[in-house]
Amino acid sequence: MSQVRCTSVILRFGEIGIKSNQTRRRMTSLLISHVESALREKKIPFEKIHSVYGRLYIETREAEKAAMVAARVFGVVSTSPAIQTSAEMDKILDIGEQLARTQFKKGLSFAVGARRIGQHLFSSQDIREQLGERILDNLSELELNVNLSNPEQSIYIEVRENKAHIFTQTIKGVGGMPTGSQGKVVCTISTGLDSPIAAYKVMKRGCIPVFLHLDNMPYADNQCSEIAVKQAQLLANYIHGFEVKLYIVPHAPDIEEARKHAPEKMTCLFCKRNMLRIAREIAIQENADAIVTGEIIGEQASQTTANLRVIEQAVTDFPILRPNAGDDKVDIMHLAQEIGTYDFANEGASCCTLNPRYPSVRADPDQVKSCEEPMDFGILKDELKNARIMVLREGK
């Protein structure tokens, strides 16, 4: 019996499947184009990607690699490298036996899973029973035993009309919705853990990011902007088919101006208010819908609910999305480890040396307004003019 080889990848998507016909078609087509782009980028050859009954299938002679790459495209819930054959019981039994022979480990329990859509001369239960028997009979040297409720290894058969896919492995995908199914959003990126995770979360939901990093030099270490560029680049690599920009905007002049007119304990609040104002200008310029920050309720003095209110009032015509608002730091750390930003983040680096020792935890909105009255906000426009704009990802 010749060695079996996977030449197909099954792609599963989640929420796309429950959308209206029109939305589902649009999202599926976005998803196909992003998967194609991801495969091309990694130089993985493939024949075509087609959509059948709420699944996508990639035909490729590098199914294992393709399954790994596709699993990291937003919208993909899971992938499986699979062997494709025709929907005939003989073929299914032959290939199922061969796959079990190469994949199953000796002495462990196993189960056969089967699902079927279309008209066939056999039922799903027939597949499960016959393939199970066949494996027990012909692979007796593996000393396997059947365990339907909690098997240590499994083989699955999915029959759809005249085709069958057989596989043993399922790779967890990043989930979410296809990039471009939502609008652009301005994602603020510092050098810490939180802001890249906030950006990742909204990107995962289909948004196209425009990254904004505020450069605190000379009130920061040299490497801070470099860290931000690395984080933004890592995130940008998740995007296919759309241009991704990073704005690096000098921030010191406006903080200096704020410190001239406000008590030290309120420095962080004016810093954040100005950050939102700069983000707003970029949102208008880039035709974005929203501003995204990494704020977590109660993580820092500037992130008490009272201070979030004071900060938010600086921008009234764009939503400020804070997808981390209700997370614990430990959740953020785990996700950062998963997606890779953890290694770049430098929460220790001195990326702001102006942090007040006793920051205000419950600023008064009226006091904030009166402090801002004499401030020159023309400085923000100048900072924007001096922005460095990097293209991290080319569009189509």
Place this chain on the structure above:
Amino acid sequence: MSQVRCTSVILRFGEIGIKSNQTRRRMTSLLISHVESALREKKIPFEKIHSVYGRLYIETREAEKAAMVAARVFGVVSTSPAIQTSAEMDKILDIGEQLARTQFKKGLSFAVGARRIGQHLFSSQDIREQLGERILDNLSELELNVNLSNPEQSIYIEVRENKAHIFTQTIKGVGGMPTGSQGKVVCTISTGLDSPIAAYKVMKRGCIPVFLHLDNMPYADNQCSEIAVKQAQLLANYIHGFEVKLYIVPHAPDIEEARKHAPEKMTCLFCKRNMLRIAREIAIQENADAIVTGEIIGEQASQTTANLRVIEQAVTDFPILRPNAGDDKVDIMHLAQEIGTYDFANEGASCCTLNPRYPSVRADPDQVKSCEEPMDFGILKDELKNARIMVLREGK
């Protein structure tokens, strides 16, 4: 040898430990008072709760029950029912052996973990080695073997100054920060899965919720408000020491007014804009800092980034917190199952019969404004006057 019994519970907290002295003291004191209140509510007797080196200890003769109850208090990362003894090696070995005898399962691997703070005649390593040997020697009938890297069961010893705590079990806590360490927030609650989870997340971070449910009758099933009350009550039970209210506000009059002046496809947008306006009135009345919604980017037509912008512009002086913004539906479902709101949620119930068939997915902010010009917003004040206010939880 007499049967050993846990008379102590170790409580671990996470982020509180990295706060400034003053904040940490305030938060620890909040946490102690909430744990006391939770124990009293469940009628679990206890002697006292004391704080030593970044841990809390409850002295109680019902340590197992107390550990379960305390694990559900916001701010608690984990708990362990433990045996308390003096920090002497003989005592540790005797009790460690007895605990292993009652708790360890036959034939499995085990490890001894030990940590030590203070001056002692022995090291942590001494405890690990001596207790490990003792267990192997004296419990040979259990056929145990040592596995330090990946044990199937463990016994832990924590020595702090003149006391030692010995335990085998760690119960995962809800995490977060103590209730009342943040301000009040108005949490909108529908009958679905998302909004209770959004409320839970911000409550977990220390916020005190004021619940708001908009009653769509007669454009909804009868049971919708009942579902909302159940969800809010379940959530309110997590709060100790603060009053929790639920506002049920009639919503039909303002939706009817909106439908008179706006195209059908924009119904949901005006509904949400008015929801935020009502939430804002309550926020002012209750002295709250923010408004919380369950919105997930892209989950519904009204939740595209473009439409979130249109909705958000209705309220400009309070932050709208959307802690679910970057989640997938499946994440929300899992958390709802964990905390128990899943059983009450009724995404199928007709809690709004006015949903347009073809809702707008990218409304024009200018069109929204011009539609609203002739609308009578006095209706919102009348609705608020007719609100039913329930007290779900008494304050102190």
